[in-house]
Amino acid sequence: MTTTAFDSDNRVAITAVTGFLGSGKTRYINQLLQQPGMANTVVIVNEIGQLGIDQANWSFVQPSTILLEGGCLCCQMQGSMSATLQRLFTDALARTIPRFNRIIVETSGLADASALRFTLHSDFFLKERFYYNGCICIVDVVNADKQSAYIEWSRQLVQADLVLLSGTDCAAGDQALGVAQHVSTLTDAPAMSIPQFFANENTLDVLSKLQISPRPGTGFSHFMTGPLAGAIVTNRRGLAQEQDLAPNRAHQPPKPQSSLRPVQTHSAIKIVTLAFTQPLRRSVFNQALEVMLAGLGTTLIRAKALLRFVDDPGLYLFNIVHAQRYPAQRLRAAQEQDPTAMVLFLDGATQLARLPQAEDFYRL
Numbered sequence: 001m002t003t004t005a006f007d008s009d010n011r012v013a014i015t016a017v018t019g020f021l022g023s024g025k026t027r028y029i030n031q032l033l034q035q036p037g038m039a040n041t042v043v044i045v046n047e048i049g050q051l052g053i054d055q056a057n058w059s060f061v062q063p064s065t066i067l068l069e070g071g072c073l074c075c076q077m078q079g080s081m082s083a084t085l086q087r088l089f090t091d092a093l094a095r096t097i098p099r100f101n102r103i104i105v106e107t108s109g110l111a112d113a114s115a116l117r118f119t120l121h122s123d124f125f126l127k128e129r130f131y132y133n134g135c136i137c138i139v140d141v142v143n144a145d146k147q148s149a150y151i152e153w154s155r156q157l158v159q160a161d162l163v164l165l166s167g168t169d170c171a172a173g174d175q176a177l178g179v180a181q182h183v184s185t186l187t188d189a190p191a192m193s194i195p196q197f198f199a200n201e202n203t204l205d206v207l208s209k210l211q212i213s214p215r216p217g218t219g220f221s222h223f224m225t226g227p228l229a230g231a232i233v234t235n236r237r238g239l240a241q242e243q244d245l246a247p248n249r250a251h252q253p254p255k256p257q258s259s260l261r262p263v264q265t266h267s268a269i270k271i272v273t274l275a276f277t278q279p280l281r282r283s284v285f286n287q288a289l290e291v292m293l294a295g296l297g298t299t300l301i302r303a304k305a306l307l308r309f310v311d312d313p314g315l316y317l318f319n320i321v322h323a324q325r326y327p328a329q330r331l332r333a334a335q336e337q338d339p340t341a342m343v344l345f346l347d348g349a350t351q352l353a354r355l356p357q358a359e360d361f362y363r364l
């Protein structure tokens with residue numbers, strides 16, 4: 001029988017999904033929502049920027065989505081989170097929204113789970129109705145080397161109860177294993193690839209046991225040998241073992257445990273939003289994009305855009321993560337009120353002669 005928020009003594013589980021910019025949080029949650037038993041899930045998305053790119057993306061895949069936009073959960077949005085959860089509870093009680101039995105919070109790519117934990121711990125109204133179920137941190141193995149230079153990457157991992165490796169389908173050689181080893185120097189949470197996570201028979205069970213997963217060295221291995229078989233476990237020296245990702249390398253010589261890498265501060269990432277007021281001409285957009293990317297070079301960490309084109313009724317989502325450009329995805333037919341914009345996350349330590357402008361995409 002499914003329980004709801006309103007059965008007696010049943011608080012609603014809130015699970016955080018963190019991960020650096022473009023690591024694959026949205027894609028993972030989309031996959032998760034397709035799993036049996038995931039109906040009645042509310043997703044709260046915290047997006048930096050004012051233009052609702054994630055809202056359009058999410059409302060395409062699932063209607064029960066709430067967008068907290070404008071700031072990062074760890075900096076400015078704690079009050080909004082608290083108000084949102086209170087509102088969710090009272091609206092469901094009044095039956096103005098469908099009842100729900102699970103909440104997933106997708107943090108911005110620069111936030112970690114600590115603000116959410118603090119909110120749930122310190123607000124008495126919320127404490128009686130919700131509980132913190134743990135944190136899944138997504139790590140992009142292809143870009144981990146670059147991203148680990150930012151303090152947010154490490155902070156997210158320190159808060160993790162389960163680490164999921166994305167991009168393993170694009171990773172070279174033993175890249176995933178190397179990242180797992182690096183991750184193990186920051187957390188003893190179990191790590192596995194996203195396909196391994198979904199290969200587990202009961203993903204819901206895994207989700208509900210996040211915070212009771214045994215840590216390496218505790219002598220309790222049921223979690224690893226049971227539903228999470230295939231996890232990358234680490235020994236006390238941080239050496240990854242027993243993984244399906246690199247089955248021939250189970251007996252590697254131990255590497256010295258790495259220390260925290262020198263990091264840049266939160267403000268080292270510059271956020272630029274380009275608002276497009278008119279549909280774009282595809283050919284002009286493509287050329288301007290090439291020029292912009294060439295100019296930004298390695299300064300670009302992440303770009304995402306919601307776009308409309310002349311003579312095309314569709315609304316398109318466009319993703320770039322470092323040098324990787326993903327094909328534009330048609331979300332649905334565009335509506336008049338859809339905002340169209342591009343948000344760029346740039347390495348703030350790099351001095352740029354000129355920041356990109358929306359006008360660049362309208363002229364050759």
Ligand SMILES: Nc1nc2c(ncn2[C@@H]2O[C@H](COP(=O)(O)OP(=O)(O)OP(=O)(O)O)[C@@H](O)[C@H]2O)c(=O)[nH]1
Nearest residue numbers: 020021022023024025026027109166167168319326
């Ligand atoms: N091939 C491949 N592509 C992936 C994987 N994970 C994410 N992507 C792609 O990477 C891009 C960014 O993924 P998102 O899910 O939007 O990343 P995000 O973490 O939600 O991004 P932000 O909210 O901006 O931090 C999208 O085009 C995804 O389809 C993966 O494991 N394999």
